[in-house]
Amino acid sequence: MSSRPTRAASCTCKAGCRSAVSKSRRCTSPNCCTKGSLRRTDGHVAPRRTELPDYDIGKLAQSLRAICGPAGVIADPTDLLTYECDAYIVERVTPDLVVMPATTDEAAQVMALLHREGVPVTPRGTGTSLAGGCLAASGGVVVTTTRLKRIREIDLRNRYAVLDAGVINADLHRAVNPHGYHYAPDPSSEQSCTIGGTVATNAGGPHTLKWGVTTNHVLGLEVVLPEGTVLNVGGPTPNLSGYDLTGVLVGSEGTLGLVTGVTVRLVRLADAVRTMLAIFDRLEDATDTVTDIIGTGIVPAALELMDQTMLGAVESGLKVGFPTDAEAVLIIELDGLEPGLDEELEAVTGVCERHGVREVQRANTEAERAALWKGRKRSFGCIGKLSRSFVCEDGVVPRPKLSQAIREIGKLASQHKMRVAIISHAGDGSLHPILLYDERDRAQVETMKCCSEAIMRKCLELGGTSSGEHGIGWEKAKYLPVQYSVDDLDSMRQIRGVFNPTGRCNPHKILGSDVPLVESLRGEAA
Numbered sequence: 001m002s003s004r005p006t007r008a009a010s011c012t013c014k015a016g017c018r019s020a021v022s023k024s025r026r027c028t029s030p031n032c033c034t035k036g037s038l039r040r041t042d043g044h045v046a047p048r049r050t051e052l053p054d055y056d057i058g059k060l061a062q063s064l065r066a067i068c069g070p071a072g073v074i075a076d077p078t079d080l081l082t083y084e085c086d087a088y089i090v091e092r093v094t095p096d097l098v099v100m101p102a103t104t105d106e107a108a109q110v111m112a113l114l115h116r117e118g119v120p121v122t123p124r125g126t127g128t129s130l131a132g133g134c135l136a137a138s139g140g141v142v143v144t145t146t147r148l149k150r151i152r153e154i155d156l157r158n159r160y161a162v163l164d165a166g167v168i169n170a171d172l173h174r175a176v177n178p179h180g181y182h183y184a185p186d187p188s189s190e191q192s193c194t195i196g197g198t199v200a201t202n203a204g205g206p207h208t209l210k211w212g213v214t215t216n217h218v219l220g221l222e223v224v225l226p227e228g229t230v231l232n233v234g235g236p237t238p239n240l241s242g243y244d245l246t247g248v249l250v251g252s253e254g255t256l257g258l259v260t261g262v263t264v265r266l267v268r269l270a271d272a273v274r275t276m277l278a279i280f281d282r283l284e285d286a287t288d289t290v291t292d293i294i295g296t297g298i299v300p301a302a303l304e305l306m307d308q309t310m311l312g313a314v315e316s317g318l319k320v321g322f323p324t325d326a327e328a329v330l331i332i333e334l335d336g337l338e339p340g341l342d343e344e345l346e347a348v349t350g351v352c353e354r355h356g357v358r359e360v361q362r363a364n365t366e367a368e369r370a371a372l373w374k375g376r377k378r379s380f381g382c383i384g385k386l387s388r389s390f391v392c393e394d395g396v397v398p399r400p401k402l403s404q405a406i407r408e409i410g411k412l413a414s415q416h417k418m419r420v421a422i423i424s425h426a427g428d429g430s431l432h433p434i435l436l437y438d439e440r441d442r443a444q445v446e447t448m449k450c451c452s453e454a455i456m457r458k459c460l461e462l463g464g465t466s467s468g469e470h471g472i473g474w475e476k477a478k479y480l481p482v483q484y485s486v487d488d489l490d491s492m493r494q495i496r497g498v499f500n501p502t503g504r505c506n507p508h509k510i511l512g513s514d515v516p517l518v519e520s521l522r523g524e525a526a
Helices: 057-068 077-083 104-117 169-179 195-201 245-249 283-295 308-318 341-354 366-377 379-385 399-415 442-461 477-483 486-499
Strands: 097-099 121-124 141-144 151-155 160-164 218-224 230-234 258-265 272-280 302-307 328-336 359-362 389-392 419-425 430-437
Touching (some): 057 104, 077 097, 104 258, 160 169, 169 195, 218 245, 272 341, 272 366, 283 302, 283 328, 283 341, 302 308, 308 366, 308 379, 341 359, 399 419, 399 430, 430 442, 477 486
Parallel strands (some): 097 141
Antiparallel strands (some): 218 230, 272 328, 302 328
């Protein structure tokens, strides 16, 4: 095996640092914007494990095939590369095996086998998560729910549905929309993300301003615990007695078990909808408009912001009619009963006009409304028009500080000489700064990491949080000690210890773990 030439250990932040890095890989300069946080000095992590596991991979694969069949196990090294990362492409680790159970019983047998053999387990849906939530940080086996795709029951009379965890979010919409119902959480990845994945991260979407996030719509869960026990919590019948274990499990990112079934609440489609595009020549006018709309007492179904960089990418890729010369637009949607909705529309338009809106374009047909939402929900697919690689961050700030946060993000981007586009669920202060870079360039990777961390810490400094809907995963675990006290974190560890006492179920996500990391990630977690 050929060896790589070693590089001098120096901080590669482009904000004027270039200082020495200690053996712990922390920058030693007091002037570095990373503030002594972790900095890699060797670019991308190795995509393959370099140490041998404590178990026989070949025998393990045979045992898993006996449970799930030959088509249910992936062992070919080339095929395994598909599972080396999720949508957070910065860190990559190829798992030893991937197993795809097709039933809850198979999933329980798989989890029991891996528990007996002491194998780290990484639950995974379709891999659309943006924080490294399904990175196989300790190697081992990825257990994916993509073959668990049955809609078990739809009960419109009682307004619920029971689904396998691998059902695609949009498939549920297609099943119930013709009957006048929908499932409220609508992440931008809804055409490809699984219901189980949205449960794992407590996902949101543009319409959660009014309708709430995943936890507000999950009634019950079927979960395979790390040792193979099947646990059923909650359900369609209201039950307020005892602890809310459903609430504990939603958002746990696979650290407490593998979700195999979900009971969700269905809600009626709105009687009427009004959708408009408000175009602003100044980004700050758009953010101030957001605060004042909520201040009127009107809660839109959606209140989305896109900046000029993002508008250019979307228009280049989709040509939906977005103005590329505007600094920002707001997509505003109101829904409810027909009587009174036009009055709300006029009130919202008045707020926009008081803040110097250039133009308010109303969607007069369903086709025009669909075009606006196509531009918003498919925007991430257009980023390739701007950059080879990107990282989408997910911070939240108090709504009144949205303007300040966006100004600060602009300053940080300028300091790091990095292009940053912004999409925001502006109505609830959720920001998605999108950092554009080239993953082939080590210096750009390091600059991106440095800028990303500075942005997230700025959100925390402004009284916000490090995640609104993308989860904590691998990437953001380092921010939790800033958000929470030692006692808070200890309580979380105790909860994890009850469900996952060995720590081998999705180790190193949300909280640290005693389970060994693969060699390529050890410097990141030092």
